[in-house]
Amino acid sequence: MGLITLVTDFGLRDEYVGVMKGVILGRNPDARIVDLSHGIDPQDVRQAAYLLKAAYPYFPAGSVHTAVVDPGVGSQRAILAARYDGHVFLAPDNGLLSGIWEENSPDALVRVENKALFLEPVSHSFHGRDIFAPIAAHLSLGMDIGALGPALALDQAVHLAFPRAELQADDQLSGQVIAIDRFGNLATNISGTRIAHANPDAVVIRVGHHCITGISASYSGVREGRALALIGSRGSLEIAVNRANAARRLNVAKGAPVVVTLKQTS
């Protein structure tokens, strides 16, 4: 088959995503292409990294994940290809992928420099079409990333800092809202595993001017219109309002601090 996923900030109004698919299907007519998102805020590299990290494990091993959020397009920035966790990744060297492999190093990492695989001529403003699409097609046909260019040491690639939750006292975690989904649910950078050993009924979460007590099992675990906290589908703490938009109801934006107070169990 050859499965390719796409994450971009191109939106769906313009022809950009469709054109990438045309280039891919011209090289691998059997490629399966899945849109992860084309609604990344323009040039928000971190948002793309969070989304890709949450999504890729649900795809079959060997999938080619292609992320084009690329404010440096046409400059001297490199393009990276990597093997990591059984998957293949392709992205600009702007730190996007450093959000994927925060815990382990990639199994292989190369700079994409094999111009024979690019569209000719390569534009200065649309590498998604001229470089990423044809390379993704070749990778989906089984080409090894070693054929794309020279190996790169991990510390030669751009590293982007991602905000991390911190233990502020024995019983207090300090993190932030890192994403707001379509429902207005607030995803945080506080991993569920850091709360797992606490008594869920005694956990206190502060965000904006609001204070939530307890971790709910589901969105409908409180009355309609009430705020709640739960371990979301990405495995981290999420703040929501049952049947309403938490971002609007609680007046909280991306980046807002979140403080969790734990009472250890026994």
Next chain:
Amino acid sequence: MGLITLVTDFGLRDEYVGVMKGVILGRNPDARIVDLSHGIDPQDVRQAAYLLKAAYPYFPAGSVHTAVVDPGVGSQRAILAARYDGHVFLAPDNGLLSGIWEENSPDALVRVENKALFLEPVSHSFHGRDIFAPIAAHLSLGMDIGALGPALALDQAVHLAFPRAELQADDQLSGQVIAIDRFGNLATNISGTRIAHANPDAVVIRVGHHCITGISASYSGVREGRALALIGSRGSLEIAVNRANAARRLNVAKGAPVVVTLKQTS
């Protein structure tokens, strides 16, 4: 092949829809997946039902229609699978499917309980990924719905009331606007068959502060900027403005009453 359609309120900014597709393709690499809509208003079960009812007959028999508009996710609400009109349906037990089979009973109806087919562990907030996607994949491979769980009598499933047009006098039908499309066209719950025997030129339609006389054959049947009524592509009465947005021009919202006065022919 195995054709799967998706209707959700997930939007396209987040990774949710892409992740469902990853799970499906991991189980059935040959599945064809068609997005019906991911733009259902959050938690608007009726909107999803109207849309699915309008769309499914245009797909090949045997298609698996998967609807995840699911405000009760993670609660005790059941998940239903059904065979109806030669198609397979999968949805939460919240009345969404009761909008599909208003006229006839399903040929088979089961509660989805076969945990061996679910992702492990099942989250409390994303059954689209953990239950609906793998089940849809198995159904698209030809699994019978009987393998998913115990049969259910129709009156054991949640029934949701959908507003129906009513005959108020011999010559007067009273309905409402049930959907507004991208063009601002107003779909109503007044079936075209109830108007078919009337003289189309003598039908009078009242909506908001406006009064339209006659049923047009097409949008361009009146001058640009003028309101008109026609039998829309869903087979029911629709109100539009030629080359403009009727919802905005007529200042009419979903739920607005629509009254039709008929003059019987001969």
Next chain:
Amino acid sequence: MGLITLVTDFGLRDEYVGVMKGVILGRNPDARIVDLSHGIDPQDVRQAAYLLKAAYPYFPAGSVHTAVVDPGVGSQRAILAARYDGHVFLAPDNGLLSGIWEENSPDALVRVENKALFLEPVSHSFHGRDIFAPIAAHLSLGMDIGALGPALALDQAVHLAFPRAELQADDQLSGQVIAIDRFGNLATNISGTRIAHANPDAVVIRVGHHCITGISASYSGVREGRALALIGSRGSLEIAVNRANAARRLNVAKGAPVVVTLKQTS
């Protein structure tokens, strides 16, 4: 395979696009369908033409490009099918395709009249479903356009005027903004080839109240927040702001005049 692209103004909230795909896959289960855009402004035939012209060359020869921006649906307007530049095109006879073949004539042009291929009955409001989708499916299976209806001379088809850049003096080109993309970049109708022979550092571009000197190689060729001009991915002059939205920053809308002053090289 059989590759079909779709350009419409249907949006993605309603079932219209999904239903077209259902009809296509019912006739050609192996068709590959690529969405070019469903976000064309309602009834903006020119916008669809620009987009399709930019996109189609990146698809394999033989692809069937299906454009349904069709304010005259249900009226007496014809539907056209054409062979042009190795591709197949299908669109209403409203001038949309005249934007594609501004330079050369199509190799073949027919009126689509073979009702045996249409859905039965044909509605007056959704020819995308009832005519375009089944015809596209048959074309993707290899049907010749000659089987669709009688040949048409090019001057019998509707011709739509597209604004062209004009040479106003020996060294001055006058054009306009013809499209604004998701990033707020301003596409113009001034072809890059008309600037190619000038000294790029001496070119002066005037748009709105702004004046830009020089053609940049890429978006990041100027400091963040600064306006720039470059030859965009469609091959024509584009105005952008590095890491910001030029349409908003420069307060420029579609249709705004753009004047380019060239200094000829040697």
